[in-house]
Amino acid sequence: AQETAMPFALDWVFEGPAAPYFLAIDNGHFADAGLEVEITAGSGSLDAIPKVATGAYPVGFADLNSLMRFLDQNPGAPVVAAMMIYDAPPFAVIGRKSLGIEEPADLDGATLGAPPPDGAWAQFPIFAAETGLDMDSITVEPVGFPTREPMLAAGEVDAITGFSFTSTLNAERLGVAPEDQTVMLMADYGLALYGNAILVNTDFAAENPEAVEGFLAAVAEGWQDAIDDPEAAIEALLERNSAADADLEQRRLELSIRDNVLTDWVAQNGFGIIDPARMEEAIAQTETVYDFQETPEAATFFDATWLPEGGFDLSE
Amino acid sequence: MLRQIGVPVLALLVFCLAWEALVQVNGWPNYVMASPSDLPAAYARFWDLFLLGAWQTLWRTVAGLVLAVIGGMILGMIMGFSRVANDALYPLLVGFNAIPKATLVPVLALLFIGQHDFNTVLMAFLISFFPIAVSVGIGLSTLEPEYRDILRALGASRMAIFRKIALPKTLPEFFGALKVAVTLAFIGTNLVEIVSPHGKGLGALFLSGQTNSNYPLMFAVLIALAVLGILLYYGVVWLERIFAGWAVRPAG
Amino acid sequence: MLRQIGVPVLALLVFCLAWEALVQVNGWPNYVMASPSDLPAAYARFWDLFLLGAWQTLWRTVAGLVLAVIGGMILGMIMGFSRVANDALYPLLVGFNAIPKATLVPVLALLFIGQHDFNTVLMAFLISFFPIAVSVGIGLSTLEPEYRDILRALGASRMAIFRKIALPKTLPEFFGALKVAVTLAFIGTNLVEIVSPHGKGLGALFLSGQTNSNYPLMFAVLIALAVLGILLYYGVVWLERIFAGWAVRPAG
């Protein structure tokens, strides 16, 4: 059969959470759907979104919140989220118990390290509002990405914002024992926002609906495979990124599965779909940190057309 | 005079029109390429941030450049006066200069954690001292003995020879290098602002344009950077006119 | 000869020892600064990646540089032969050159999506053509009429004058600029590898050191970059010896 080429733009370099897609290739799920998929690394969601919007890549992987901003600034751009992957976003606040950070309330009067363009930092005000923190009482230290975790390790900041599966592991490598870390996943504290999703170019999807459907199904299978056999997933990854550290990436993958992908809600309601009510709330929360040119409808950036009713099943 | 001002201005206009036309004809959306007509709105909306960012970028660039001038001159003097020092240092300097500074940003950031201003100034310094050191070194080591002898024949001290002959004689080369260095220092400052973002300078404004997918803002910052860079460059040209005007070839 | 090799090698040794001592005395952990003794392990473990990365970085740098030579020469010829073109283009070029290229990387990435090799080569070109264009332009516009007249008096064509006089006469300036350009092209390649990561080149290896918090690897890449940079630089010096050896001042 004729194979449809579907280059796939990731939001980041090849790390553990990208392994399921490679596993999907290696296990032939894309090929079974008649798709030829090549995966490209990226330098952030803001790199991946235009790649899909311009049609250079029919599919991509990026943060839904960045997509909301992108579509607000560029209304009508032919890009939409087609399948939710991170039901809970990895946005987190990581503090150190030894520095007195055990729960959100401890952040009052503490020093918080945050890189200004950081995605987690962008949502921190929502987190603060939901947990009743006074933003003014927190000393925010603008740090560069390279120094965020070292500053936590050196005790120069009490807590940092970052992705749960990145910052925790980095801090651990720098000598902050897991027992010393307080990982506050913002989603656990009232943050309604969604995380990364599979994006599709709407022009492409209109012409190749089956291809998109097949792609999404293969992605779901890839994740299931990765959940079943993380070692195999990491092997698939190592083939593409030989400088990667296998143990580290496997833990990263497992963390993302536990915290972001296979949440309770997903286990009960299905993988890939969204809860419209929660989406409404997410938009409302976003409005408190970002000035929309026009308050968006959920439908402008998430379209479940290519998903099966009730999403996919995903289980341990 | 008319030509000196008119031709560049005309060229700039043509460039902007060509840019606008390119975008319009290709029908590129903003997220591929913003067009000049999108920019005024961006400036109007964020002008206070532009002023603040430009100031932060500017002072750190200039501070780094001043350090580079001092450090580069000292290094150049050492290399110019001692052949052994020159043989020993030159390959090290070439190697250091060849390290792409983008990779040095995280290293510096780790070494001087949280000292953003210091780091930025340091990077501006590190990236720009090399041409100054080299030009001063070459200038001194190729000083014609005829010049030195004018004062030596009178029994003048080494210091007097340096101050009255070597230093002024090297000024044109020095300014030539300074013109390169000023652009480099500017690049260094921005590199830190982009690679190790800490919310300061025009680089931060650029990144915030990127985070919010505000593409016209990104292009507006780009243009602002170009303007600031031109100002810095012609600032050096102006200093050169004053201090080494005697060596400036008349146009023609 | 002994001195020419010995002194730099000695200097390098002293530098490494001083670095090692600095780290040991301060008791810095790896994430502040790795020490030379950490590096061999990093090279041993990743040597194949180093080779691959170095090759990818190298060929893209050289490709960009070759383009810069061609483009810079053409631009320089236009500016050198026409005063109006010079007046019009020079400020535009200064402005373009002053834009810190770190901000241009995302813009290019948007414009030519996914064309990583192309983008990288393009950046190497964009960052390095300026000095070549300027030096060729100045070289041609300051060509002494005496030289031109040698051939004009024989009724030679413009082309013959360019080929036999202007071109070779400008070679020393050209190589002077090429020495600057090669380092810049190298910096440009790496900038793209770091700011717009796409898994290629030494820059990618550096980033993977960063994501894995493998600090000795980061430093090992830094040193590898310096070595590659030195090789490129002395490659140009070698070409200069061959093609413009007549203008090389004897050491002294």
Place this chain on the structure above:
Amino acid sequence: MPDLIEITDVRHAYKTPAGPLPVLDGLTLSVPEGAFAAVVGPSGCGKSTLTRLVAGLMRPDAGEVRLHGSPVTSPRSTVGMAFQNPVLLEWRSILDNVILPLEIVAPRMPRRDRVARAMELLDLVGLAGFENKRPSELSGGMRQRASLCRAIVHRPEVLILDEPFGALDNFTREDLWQTMRDLRRQEPFTAILITHDLRESVFLGDQVVVLSGRPARTQYVLDVDLPADREIDILYQPKAGEMLHLLRDQIRIAQGRGPAQEAA
């Protein structure tokens, strides 16, 4: 039959920011075939301008420059020129510098023949053995010799020499005068020599033309009736002494100071 070089009432002015600068104004000069005209005149009076007009590198504002009776409108390959500063191309060996005109004038000539021709001349001026050196490896006098060879390598009918020995010391200069004399014996040509050395003009010239100060016109023409084959010693003879003294007075007039009133 007209003389080979005929310059009639030539006028020329340079455009400068401060208005036109008249440099030649009514200059007339004619050189028969095979003759050697030496031109002297105050510094900056327009001598180099004259050479550029004859070489066809510029055209006069008024008047005419003719070679063989036909007006000069552009450079001709039958003219050879040695410039005031002997600009040898530093990136070429001495041999390749001498060959240069042949590359333009006789592009089809085999390299073998070019080399043979150049070597013949280099031998004549005493540069055999130096053909593979770079110009920077030669002394000033040797460079001047090479520059002379380059001017005549393509056997020009007309040779224009603009102060070719200006930058040399007196001893070297006298050597080169003799070289020049020998060259002319070997390969006859018609020449205009610009100089500021009166002894040079008398030793080498068949006629000496004195130009007035700027704007230059022909002020005085001296026929040098000395034997064709001269040795340097001839300059110490009374006849040459007289001519030198006479020329010196003419120069003083050209400089606008009148003849010498000093003690005789």
Place this chain on the structure above:
Amino acid sequence: MPDLIEITDVRHAYKTPAGPLPVLDGLTLSVPEGAFAAVVGPSGCGKSTLTRLVAGLMRPDAGEVRLHGSPVTSPRSTVGMAFQNPVLLEWRSILDNVILPLEIVAPRMPRRDRVARAMELLDLVGLAGFENKRPSELSGGMRQRASLCRAIVHRPEVLILDEPFGALDNFTREDLWQTMRDLRRQEPFTAILITHDLRESVFLGDQVVVLSGRPARTQYVLDVDLPADREIDILYQPKAGEMLHLLRDQIRIAQGRGPAQEAA
């Protein structure tokens, strides 16, 4: 009483990669106070080396250089020097160039007095009105004049002139000879003048010293018994002509060719 400048059997060699190059070998020369010694010799024989030894910029390998009877071991501020290439400092005005030695030799002298002294000299050499120009705005002859002023501004006892008029045309050169003569009348000094122009040596010198080819020794010394106040015309007189002819033969010997056998 010894002569002001006494050079006795001086030997000097340069270290070169190809081994030592002997340049001076047994050079003896003595100049009484107030006298003017002209030194001529083949190109590259070691004349500039001699001046550097006298100025104390170098020390001889053997033999002695004495001023006022005491050996010269380092530069002295009582010596003035004009170099072979008139290196004026391009970043200073003519006035400030002339003042330069005073800044070293008399650091406490008020600027007013320095300017007055410099202006006096500039006036003397005909450069009044040009004091605020840059060197690049002046002609070669004017630059030489300024260089002369710089050499004598601090009233040195001894003046060393290394081919100061080498690069000038003959007419300008004769002008400067006269300037030199007038200067000497005004501010007496003892001088060594290096030159390659025999007429210059006879016009300006009280004695003419001919050096042999490299390594140079004193080959011949001519006492110039012409009146102290000379005009250029004197060079056209038979007496000067004889001296010139004689010197010319000595130079030929120095060049290793023997005296002229050409037609008398």
